[in-house]
Amino acid sequence: MAGTVSLPMENLPSRITLPNVSPANSELTNRGAYVARTADCMACHRDDYSGGVPIETPIGNIYSTNITPSTRYGIGNYTEADFKKALRKGRAPNHQLYPAMPYPSYHGMTDEDISALFAYFQTVPIVDTPPEKTTHLPFSLNIRSLMLAWNVINVPSTENRSGLTNTQQRGEYLVNNLEHCGTCHTPRNLTQGLDKDRYLSGAPLGKWFAPNITPDNDTGIGLWSEMDIVNYLRTGTLDKRAYAGGPMAEAVAHSIRYLTDEDLIAMASYLKVVPAIKTDDYLIPVNVSRLPQPVSDSITYDLLEQKDYLAQAKAETVTSVDSRISSHDVNDSNSPKDLYLIHCASCHGVDGYAQPDARYASIVGLSSIRRVKTDALVGVIAFGAKGAFNTAPKMPGFSKDLSPAQIASITNYVRVTFGGLPNSDVSAADVTRVIKEKS
Ligand code: HEC
Ligand code: HEC
Ligand code: HEC
Incomplete structure (x- = not known):
């Protein structure tokens, strides 16, 4: 049934209302503000669109530009036709843009959306x-005009599927053209374009991995x-x-949670019908019976209770050796559990349930700790995570304070205890390699 919405909408967590960023507040500019959110222009051009954000690429950092209507520094002199060319073809009035600006994805943007965006x-x-x-790239890499040949191979970056319902077509447009999910989740081909044969099947992303x-x-x-x-996307x-x-x-934080219910449902519906691709990065199914229970009903919300419980857990020195958790490389008296209690439990809780309301991640059962490939998880523990808002708590990196063997030991502890895995054998050598590769 094309275009019908089949999900129980009343169960949805409520949508974050779009801040009224456009003073004009007309229907057209508000629509443009919504398109700018869904296309996440702010992610790279900053909240005030003043630019200067480095985008890491294999040829060096490419900095985003000022796209406010300043005639000197921004796009104040752009006509709508210029704007359309920049978005669809990566052609600015005087030069070819690097694809750090995701024009291979924006290529498919509709005329109506581009007009609304331009008005906004x-x-x-x-x-x-x-x-x-x-x-400023070195001259030999300053390949702006070579990009024209690149564009022939790599633009557009996606293909439209046939046989989709209206809802799924809207989802396809959002996933491919506006939200450009593939720029992170699709692996790259030899020329650094998106590999259409491995569409959305997972790709490394700096210190992270987009699954x-x-x-x-x-x-x-x-x-x-x-x-x-x-639910996850909102x-x-x-x-x-x-x-x-x-x-x-x-x-x-900056884009997806602002989407309307209809648009989120459209993306979800579309993601269910893209070709399934099996990779070698298996997810070990979660065995719910092996997951820990919260220590008490209130502990995830009651900081003092959590603090007391942590003190008590730390006082009971752990002497028993858990054979499921490989810690053969650790040459110190701390067991994996001790290491977890000392370095992680103050934020993630003794029981792993943390303080979700304060944006400390609950780590119980997470897909990121249940993958066969553990580099991304080791990367998070070694280098930390900065959180999406200035006000969000940060996770420190442990590569300086802990030895590779200790990080391996904690990783194994977390996977077995909170991931419910039968065993885990990340080694110190694995950690050393990840730190070297991702530094
Ligand atoms: C993933 C990062 C990223 C996103 C998302 C992004 N841009 Fe860009 N954009 C860039 C970078 C980087 C450049 C500069 C590229 C270069 O110098 O070749 C750029 C350049 C531009 C330019 C050319 C300005 C000029 O004349 O130099 C325009 C116009 C533009 N972006 C508009 C947008 C709009 C509108 C959106 C949202 C629909 C958007 N960008 C989203 C990274 C991004
Ligand atoms: C800027 C890069 C980036 C963009 C854009 C992006 N993702 Fe992700 N995505 C990631 C990373 C990295 C992770 C892993 C997060 C983690 O483990 O904490 C992830 C995780 C996910 C997961 C969870 C998978 C799992 O097995 O746990 C889903 C689902 C997902 N993304 C869907 C999307 C969709 C749909 C879009 C577009 C609307 C999108 N992502 C856009 C980088 C991105
Ligand atoms: C100061 C508080 C703090 C400490 C200490 C801390 N973390 Fe975190 N951790 C966080 C926060 C905050 C996040 C969420 C980061 C984000 O939103 O990107 C997080 C995220 C995670 C994740 C989820 C990764 C993902 O995105 O899927 C794992 C796993 C994790 N931490 C493990 C650990 C381990 C193991 C330790 C101890 C070695 C530790 N953390 C120490 C605050 C902390």
């Missing part, structure tokens, strides 16, 4: 200063219902299953 950008406050930093989000049951999100996907969490950290936390 006329109304954002002018920032009459140049970005703090601009792109497989195709509907494969063993390595992707095939076991998630549409409602699970909607709140960034899925109880005892998944958490949106790092770059995904930012995508949720």
Whole structure:
């Protein structure tokens, strides 16, 4: 049934209302503000669109530009046709843009959305200063005109599927063209374009890994219902299953959580029908009976109770050796549990349930601790996570304070205790390699 919405909407966590960023407040500019949110222009051009944010690429940092209507430093002289060319083809009036600006995804934006976006950008406050930093690549890499050949191979970055319902078509448009989920979740080909054959099947992303989000049951999100996907995308969490950290936390915070119910449902419905791709990054199914119970009903909310309980746990020195948790490399008197209590439990709780309301992640059952490939998890523990808002708590990195053997030991502890895995054998050598590769 094309276009019908089949999900129980009343169960949805409520939507974050879009701040009224456009003073003009007309229907057209408000629509443009919504398109700007869904396309997450702020992620790279800053909240005030003044630019200067570095985008890491294999050829070096490319800095975003000022896109306020300043005629000196921004896009005040752009016509709507210029704007359309920049979004769809990566052509600024005087030069070819690097694809750090996701025009290969925006290529498919509709004329109506581009017009609304253009009207909205006329109304954002002018920032009459140049970005703090601009792109300076060495001459040999200054390949702006070579990008034209690249574009022939890599633009557009996605293909439209046939046989979709109206709702799924809307979802496809959001996933591919506005939200550009594939720029993180689709692996790159040899030319750094998106590899269409491995669409949404997971890709490394700096210190993080954006997992497989195709509907494969063993390595992707095939076991998630549409409602699970909607809940995760709106709140960034899925109880005892998944958490949106790092770059995904930012995508949720700055863009995805503002989407209307209809648009979230459209994306979820579409993600269920993209081709399932099995990768070698298996998710070990969660065995709910092995997961710990919260220590008490109130402990996740009561900080003092949590503090007392932690003190008590630390006082009971752990002497028993748990054979499931490989810690053979640790040459000190602290057991894996001790290490966890000392370094992690103050934020994540003795029982792993943490303080979700204060944005300390509950780590019980998370997909990120149940993957066969553990590099991303080791990366989070070694380098930390900064949280999506200035006010969000940060996770410190432990690569300086703990030895690789200790980090391995904690990783194994977390996977077995809070992931419910039968065993885990991350070694000190694995940790050393990850730290070297991601530093
Ligand atoms: C993933 C990061 C990213 C996102 C998201 C993004 N941009 Fe950009 N954008 C860039 C970078 C980087 C540049 C500079 C590229 C270069 O110098 O070649 C740029 C350049 C531009 C330019 C060219 C300005 C000029 O004349 O130099 C325009 C216009 C623009 N972006 C508009 C937008 C709009 C509108 C959105 C949202 C629909 C958006 N961008 C989203 C990274 C991004
Ligand atoms: C800026 C990069 C980025 C963008 C854009 C992005 N993601 Fe993600 N996504 C990630 C990363 C990194 C993770 C892993 C987060 C973690 O483990 O804490 C993730 C996790 C997820 C997960 C959880 C998978 C699991 O097994 O736990 C889903 C579902 C997901 N993303 C869907 C989407 C969708 C849909 C979009 C577009 C609307 C999107 N993402 C856009 C980087 C991104
Ligand atoms: C000061 C508080 C703090 C400490 C100490 C801390 N964390 Fe975290 N941790 C956080 C916060 C906050 C997040 C969420 C980060 C985000 O939103 O990107 C997090 C996220 C995580 C995640 C989820 C990663 C993901 O995105 O899927 C894991 C796993 C984790 N921490 C494990 C640990 C381990 C193991 C330790 C001890 C070695 C530890 N943390 C110490 C605050 C802390």
